Amino acid sequence: MSYDVIISGAGPTGLMLACELRLHDVSVLVLERLPEPDLTVKAGSVNVPAAEAFYRRGLLPRLAAAQEQNMGMFRAFMKDRAKDAAPPPRFAGHFAALSLSGNNLDESDPELNGHGPVDRIGFVTQAQLEAILLERAVELGAEVRKGVEVTGFDTGEQVSVHTSAGTVEAGWLVGCDGGRGTVRKLAGFEFPGTPPEITGHQAMVEMTGAEGLGLGWITTPTGIYAHGPMPGRVLTVEFDGPPEYRDTPVTPGELEESIRAVSGVDVTITKVNSATRFTDNARQATTYRLGRVLLAGDAAHVHSPFGGQGLNLGVGDAVNLGWKLAAVVDKRLPEEVLDTYTSERHPIGAWVLEWTRAQIALMRPDSHARALRAVVADLVDTTAGTTYFVKKISGVWQSYDLPGDHPWVGRSAPDLELGDGTRLGDHLHDGRGLLLDLGGLPTTVADAVRTTCPEHPELPGLLVRPDGIVAWAGGDHLAEALTKWFGETTRH
Template sequence: MRYDVVIAGAGPVGLLLACELGQAGCSVLVLEQAASPESPLKRLPFGLRGLNAPTLEALDRRGLLDAVAAGQVLKPEKGPPPPGTAHWLSQPRRLGGHFAGIPFALDNVDSGRWPWRLPTPVGTQMAVELQALEAVLAERAQVLGVVILRGAGVQDVRSGTDQVQVEAGGQSFRGRWLVGCDGGRSTVRKQCGFTFAGTDPEFTGHSLSAELEDPTVLSPGRHITAQGMCNFNPPGTIALADFDGGAGHRQPLDRDTAQALLRRISGRDATITTLHLAATWTDGARQAIAYRRGRVLLAGDAAHVHSPLGGQGLNLGLGDAMNLGWKLAAVVRGDADEALLDTYQAERHPIGARVLEWSRAQVALMRPGAGSRALAAIVADLAEARDGATYLAERVWGVGQQLDLGQAHPLVGRSTPDFLLADGRRMGELLRAGQAVLLVFDAAIPCSEAADIERTRILWIEQPAVDSLGLSALLVRPDGNVAWASDGADATGLAQAVRQWGCPVGREAIA
């Protein structure tokens, strides 16, 4: 059988992309190298992942947020955070997040700076376990008819003019398209000759789960030391940054070497009695120059890697999946020209590049030299100021993201506000069919004239909103980004926006 789309990798990005394509009616095969979806690295404490506003909105817009939220790690009613939870997440003062370990306070963030954000139950941050998130996505993908084959790592790719042949787990598979979501060391990226450009690592990050003879010798929280960075979350979750140029990455670590490393970086006489688990990562920051080569595309860590500082990589990758899914589905179904796929690169590459810069800037503040310490002290002062906290929140929560869609209106390219309609439905709910939505708040605007021929491509709703932000109408793409908006009685540009960004629905939304 030839699939519409073969996806390499059943990580969170591959799975969300599979859901998007499955919902749009495509036949999808996901090939996953690991035999089991379970791994201690995906469970707490190592598997803790922070989700930001674009991710939470995306999950809401596909009806997945409740299932993901059911497993969230830091629900207030769940009581104290589990052992090993990131220290900044369990502080008494409500923290909004951090930048290179420099916290900013929630009560210092001025959300009035984002007038397009309406009150919404969706939120801007959530901490989840990676394994639980993947389980929710895998279950949805399977409901949508996606085939997930585990223990089938992609080994070889041959890309032709009308299909791609993939060798995996000793078998051969064919797809009209292949998307590499196979992580930072992507085989698809390497096999298909994508250029991966960027900067080499300055440090090796070590995540340790250990038992300490006396945990009180280490101070909880993140500390920059003369040798690097030590982040201790009692009783035994430790993250270390060793500025060794990345030499320690993927080197085996036993109890003795872990203890020596901990003592050197922390400067404390800590004794590890048992080392349960150790993993490494680096701050190497690289991004594929192109996200597409012929019939092969990249998404998630396969397209960009950077340090996990400040928790952005997963959110970035899930954003790729939301952006690419409906476009690739439209091309597969013949509803759109292949040129639509060029907008994936044009829209997502700059956002990825910005995240890489964010990650590099944090590394610059963490270096153990006097210059970095001085700079970090200044940034800490700025983070205490309202403007500084708001700036950091905008970047960390992802609420300032705006795609370049040739902005004819300031809202264009932004995530749609979560309008509450007079009948009680929210915008997030209207997007669950994965279709573009035209919301007409003011019946006087001549939308019908402009877009009548394209009605099949959009969900058309005429209804006032509790707060329409002064808009008379707006067009929202299937991925939730505003494609066109008007404040007055002028519908100029709507017909073209519907033709460009509208998308006939493939399946009904899942309730």
């Protein structure tokens, strides 16, 4: 069979991209080399841009249910470990294993408000998100084949994708197969960056002696470790170079040795439910497209997991790329629109790499790094400091360089309450763009949604791209924005 798009990798990025493409009736095949879901503990939260993307596609109730399940486990864990302790302050994330307290957060900051229902969503694990997105991709008609590995491909007017189960044809191939995936390497993408210097372990285990471990992030003379917020979850960071092996199973003895080396606590691992090694290799492809081959997620950029940026960065890639690729497949927009995928997403990926490198520098056990860490710890423990770090981690600062003078242009659209009783996010479930006529459009556009916005009576209208980015909010650029992002009509 022949498909419009083949996606290599069924992680959150690949599945989100499949969902986005299927909203536009693009035929999609997702190939995943693993035969079963990877339940290894990885990312544990979603940031504001990712949560907004799920909200705009009608997935927020499923994420809310997963979050409630996690909160129940967290409350039980804290009750068992700290029976007489006062309730901990609201968790706001961490920077370089320095916990950010919600008690220090300036919640009046305008950038931390106005995101609608997504303000209540965050505590969702990667495994849960993959299950939600797999279910949704299949509902939308994407074909997902597990246990099938991409082994090569040839490009021309089409892409012939060679797999462990045979050859399949497609118009486009997108590598969402991770930092060590096949697609980027075979396509010849440049992947510069900095080498690793740590060995990290993250695992869900059953163990004895855990009562000697602290809760949350703990800094020790030999490294960093974390315990919780879920029962049996442990993470260690040792600054003794990268792991010798990346693909062999993590053994109980290896985990015991790492925990003891960093914490000094004599724990015994009785069962490993899931475990992984990680490091801080930080690299980024110089472009996200070579001809008919594109990259998204970890295939395009790798870094340490600190700050929880990787999962969210990949979701952002998928949401930015999906509607553009669909418009090219349907010949509604020229291929050149795919160049904006790199130009918009590459700077955000580069920022994430620098953000994670800075955290590694502060986590090192040498005396100079620890002296600087003490200074940053003082800053973190202030309202201004906590608010700064939370805003960075949350992703509310992200924007694209689009023409227009209004401060919303190039940024994620606020979830406006409209005069007809709906919210802006309600109009984006179908993955299409949105032109709101709020009473002041310079020309009549047949498929504009005509309503009002009591919160902003001065706003003549709003053009929102399918990824939720404001492309126009008044001024002289409406016709140009419509043509660039939507072709001859406004909703696709």
